[in-house]
Amino acid sequence: MVATAVTSAFFSVTSSPDSSDSKNKKLGSIKSKPSVSSGSLQVKANAQAPPKINGTVAVTTSVEGSKNDDGASSPPPRTFINQLPDWSMLLAAITTIFLAAEKQWMMLDWKPRRPDMVIDPFGIGKIVQDGLVFSQNFSIRSYEIGVDQTASIETLMNHLQETAINHCRSAGLLGEGFGATPEMCKKNLIWVVTRMQVVVDRYPTWGDVVQVDTWVSASGKNGMRRDWLVSNSETGEILTRATSVWVMMNKLTRRLSKIPEEVRGEIEPFFMSSDPVLAEDSQKLVKLDDSTAEHVCKGLTPKWSDLDVNQHVNNVKYIGWILESAPLPILESHELSAMTLEYRRECGRDSVLQSLTTVSDSNTENAVNVGEFNCQHLLRLEDGAEIVRGRTRWRPKLAESSANMDQISAERA
Amino acid sequence: MLKFSYCNATDLNQALVQCRFAGSFGPLSSRRRSPRAAVSCSRSNLTPIQAVLSCQQQVGSDPVESELGSLADRLRLGGLTEDGLSYKEKFIIRCYEVGINKTATIETIANLLQEVGGNHAQSVGFSRDGFATSPTMRKLHLIWVTARMHIEVYKYPAWSDVIEIETWCQNEGRIGTRRDWILKDVATGEVIGRATSKWVMMNEDTRRLQKVSDDVKEEYLVFCPREPRLAFPEENNKSLKKISKLEDPVQYSRLGLMPRRADLDMNQHVNNVTYIGWVLESMPEEIIDTHELQTITLDYRRECQRDDVVDSLTGPELVEGSKIHGTNGSATAITREDDLDCHQFLHLLRLSSDGQEINRGRTEWRKKPT
Numbered sequence A: 001m002v003a004t005a006v007t008s009a010f011f012s013v014t015s016s017p018d019s020s021d022s023k024n025k026k027l028g029s030i031k032s033k034p035s036v037s038s039g040s041l042q043v044k045a046n047a048q049a050p051p052k053i054n055g056t057v058a059v060t061t062s063v064e065g066s067k068n069d070d071g072a073s074s075p076p077p078r079t080f081i082n083q084l085p086d087w088s089m090l091l092a093a094i095t096t097i098f099l100a101a102e103k104q105w106m107m108l109d110w111k112p113r114r115p116d117m118v119i120d121p122f123g124i125g126k127i128v129q130d131g132l133v134f135s136q137n138f139s140i141r142s143y144e145i146g147v148d149q150t151a152s153i154e155t156l157m158n159h160l161q162e163t164a165i166n167h168c169r170s171a172g173l174l175g176e177g178f179g180a181t182p183e184m185c186k187k188n189l190i191w192v193v194t195r196m197q198v199v200v201d202r203y204p205t206w207g208d209v210v211q212v213d214t215w216v217s218a219s220g221k222n223g224m225r226r227d228w229l230v231s232n233s234e235t236g237e238i239l240t241r242a243t244s245v246w247v248m249m250n251k252l253t254r255r256l257s258k259i260p261e262e263v264r265g266e267i268e269p270f271f272m273s274s275d276p277v278l279a280e281d282s283q284k285l286v287k288l289d290d291s292t293a294e295h296v297c298k299g300l301t302p303k304w305s306d307l308d309v310n311q312h313v314n315n316v317k318y319i320g321w322i323l324e325s326a327p328l329p330i331l332e333s334h335e336l337s338a339m340t341l342e343y344r345r346e347c348g349r350d351s352v353l354q355s356l357t358t359v360s361d362s363n364t365e366n367a368v369n370v371g372e373f374n375c376q377h378l379l380r381l382e383d384g385a386e387i388v389r390g391r392t393r394w395r396p397k398l399a400e401s402s403a404n405m406d407q408i409s410a411e412r413a
Numbered sequence B: 001m002l003k004f005s006y007c008n009a010t011d012l013n014q015a016l017v018q019c020r021f022a023g024s025f026g027p028l029s030s031r032r033r034s035p036r037a038a039v040s041c042s043r044s045n046l047t048p049i050q051a052v053l054s055c056q057q058q059v060g061s062d063p064v065e066s067e068l069g070s071l072a073d074r075l076r077l078g079g080l081t082e083d084g085l086s087y088k089e090k091f092i093i094r095c096y097e098v099g100i101n102k103t104a105t106i107e108t109i110a111n112l113l114q115e116v117g118g119n120h121a122q123s124v125g126f127s128r129d130g131f132a133t134s135p136t137m138r139k140l141h142l143i144w145v146t147a148r149m150h151i152e153v154y155k156y157p158a159w160s161d162v163i164e165i166e167t168w169c170q171n172e173g174r175i176g177t178r179r180d181w182i183l184k185d186v187a188t189g190e191v192i193g194r195a196t197s198k199w200v201m202m203n204e205d206t207r208r209l210q211k212v213s214d215d216v217k218e219e220y221l222v223f224c225p226r227e228p229r230l231a232f233p234e235e236n237n238k239s240l241k242k243i244s245k246l247e248d249p250v251q252y253s254r255l256g257l258m259p260r261r262a263d264l265d266m267n268q269h270v271n272n273v274t275y276i277g278w279v280l281e282s283m284p285e286e287i288i289d290t291h292e293l294q295t296i297t298l299d300y301r302r303e304c305q306r307d308d309v310v311d312s313l314t315g316p317e318l319v320e321g322s323k324i325h326g327t328n329g330s331a332t333a334i335t336r337e338d339d340l341d342c343h344q345f346l347h348l349l350r351l352s353s354d355g356q357e358i359n360r361g362r363t364e365w366r367k368k369p370t
Helices: A001-011 A020-031 A061-069 A075-081 A087-105 A153-170 A184-185 A261-270 A317-323 A329-333 A398-413 B009-017 B025-036 B048-058 B073-077 B106-123 B135-141 B214-221 B272-281 B287-290 B332-339
Strands: A125-128 A133-139 A189-200 A210-221 A223-232 A236-249 A295-300 A334-343 A353-359 A371-379 A386-396 B079-080 B087-092 B142-153 B162-172 B176-185 B193-201 B252-257 B291-300 B311-315 B342-351 B357-367
Touching: A133 A153, A153 A189, A153 A210, A153 A223, A153 A317, A184 A189, A184 A261, A184 A398, A210 A236, A210 A261, A295 A317, A317 A334, A317 A353, A317 A371, A329 A334, A386 B287, B079 B106, B087 B106, B087 B342, B106 B142, B106 B162, B106 B176, B106 B272, B135 B142, B135 B214, B142 B176, B162 B214, B272 B291, B272 B311, B272 B342, B272 B357, B287 B291
Parallel strands: none
Antiparallel strands: A125 A133, A133 A210, A189 A236, A189 A334, A210 A223, A223 A236, A295 A353, A334 A386, A353 A371, A371 A386, B079 B087, B087 B162, B142 B193, B142 B291, B162 B176, B176 B193, B252 B311, B291 B357, B311 B342, B342 B357
């Protein structure tokens, strides 16, 4: 499972739960590539070394050394890596992820999982990987568990948001508030998210500890991409992958802006050159209207607790509203496995929203497996102005639940 | 600090099997944990009670490897205090827990109080349904329900502040128990808030309050201090204040509030904390913009189901013998006249359909610190 997840990340192959046969096939294809002489896993940063801020950036040359000595740097990663252009950044990311994957394949018992990371007591997280990847652990709290007995999608998204901000802070890229670097603040610029894609392989439950890794890359000339990888801290199993696209906006004029040179200077040292952690969902998101929507929920209003420090509705809250109009039978028997959102407009305290949902034909090519559903969503204001457009995929809840019920009745007897 | 490292996949297994929320939730987590579960107690320094408890944990358990607590427990940074009678845990405030004031919202604080209460219950071997039902209670189909919640916040923590919450339980009358909390800022050591709550025992089948015999009470009271220890020891403190019912016509209201899916907890009930959000929905914006919540007291009367529609009503609380607030109808007028810069309000949450009271509340607000 991890193997497919990892390989799909870098080969832009749609991941699918597959039999062990196809998994072996993928491994096989990796191994058959010719090996190249370069065996060094040394990673060089971009021309500018990431600035040290209060010693929080872990310069990891020693870590690289230990990786070289470690028997875990075995042929498969090297072979795979050598297929790609000589991007040392990519090497670093892949190595990290492969080491985690390898642990699964070889059933190695690594504790702690990454020697460069100490479990930090207050969960503030650390920058690893030459200062480019930020990593933080979260323990799932009881109030983060939803009706499904697992962490809710909002909880997951909250964790992503938290690591993004902590990454900026650790890198010294946080000006006033949460959305801008110091140079951006001077120019009244903020980052706004335009697109979010999330794939959940498994939801954590109460008491699980998840590790969230995040990094940024360039997206076109004037955008930024932020990727996340969420894994189970104890087992290393990958739980969730997410990627997001951000653009710069002037917060006063509300117009999009190019990235000014001063800001480029601040952020480019932190960009990794890597492919997105998720294959881009290139399908056009359809705009629903009253005639095409099957389910509509009206009169949704933000509460005080939905607002962030700028008095705008927090991005994560939109997901809750989107799901308000999802049909209850699907919500009860299925779980959200993938989601693509396009953010069009923000809304504030006084907005009144409507949530529209349509269940797509589950027999189209979009649905990968039997029993899965696709839904299309729209969140809009009463006057029709679009807030978020989305698509979700749902898979049947794990059969484990029914197995547990059997166990419970057996124990009661 | 004596730390009960658990869990007690085995103990949890037993507890949750009988838990009224038997679903995929409990057994799923315990099954996954059993290979590495930790049932480790340091045998030295155990009081007789704790020795008994650890014995119970071993009874009927599968042999498990002992570790120094699961990762979650180590990360949780919480544990029973040395005398085993209270529980402390540290939390860092996350960015999404912070509201328009750039400080933690009252909902965040209430969520953390609930979390630490549940962790306390779990650490002494009770179920994790949030209400600390002991095994005997579960046999008798008894559950705890919240009767009153009272929170005072003196200084709201900001993003990335670390706070430490201490909590403990005490007996209260024949059918009640009380849970108290003290919140401290770890960096400065100062007390930033206090809270107390009252719970009563209800039969989950009849939905009626029920008295129990003393030995049923004893079962959970072993974990509570015998000497009265109150978060609010002062006489006539506000946690005891009776809340009058808000009468029509009401000055401020927000009608048609509905539970969202995210407001439902793992038991499909509307989370206690959601009510706090609803109460604040009808607060006038002038107060929210200029003041911060200092005190909130809620009396829970009736549960809200997921399909209910709720009206939130607010009115100023008239104080006997002092300036009458709110008669001008304008909150800004009050601010200018009031030299204490403190405002008190009464609240009512009721069903839209028939006006049945869900809960009533009281809040006090102070001017935001500059």
